[in-house]
Amino acid sequence: MKAFKAVFVLLCLLIPAGEGFAQGVGASGSIMGTITDPSGAVIPKANVAAIETQKGTRYTIISESSGEYRLVGVPPGAYDISVQIAGFESAVVKNVVVNVGQSSLIFT
Numbered sequence: 001m002k003a004f005k006a007v008f009v010l011l012c013l014l015i016p017a018g019e020g021f022a023q024g025v026g027a028s029g030s031i032m033g034t035i036t037d038p039s040g041a042v043i044p045k046a047n048v049a050a051i052e053t054q055k056g057t058r059y060t061i062i063s064e065s066s067g068e069y070r071l072v073g074v075p076p077g078a079y080d081i082s083v084q085i086a087g088f089e090s091a092v093v094k095n096v097v098v099n100v101g102q103s104s105l106i107f108t
Contacts, residue, residue, distance in 0.1 A: 028076070030102075032103055033069060034063075043085055048060065049082045050071055052075070070103075078097055079095075080094045081106055
């Protein structure tokens with residue numbers, strides 16, 4: 001549905017991606033968020049994919065029953081995050097930056 005996509009994009013633009021505190025030494029970070037519909041209800045079992053924009057490497061996960069997802073062990077770089085759910089249009093958040101030892105929060 002177009003309303004879902006519009007709300008998804010609007011939320012991502014209005015709420016900047018936050019970065020958590022470094023959680024130790026390593027060579028990766030994480031991307032996390034919660035999938036919701038336009039009314040704010042959580043959406044379980046959504047397919048979430050993070051595609052590294054320069055190399056095309058793809059990382060995928062399915063959101064939990066709470067609508068939450070967390071991709072861990074993601075190498076630093078810029079990613080496009082896409083969400084696919086049966087009955088809704090796909091949505092994409094572009095240029096999510098992952099830094100070493102930090103979590104990028106995506107509110108969806």
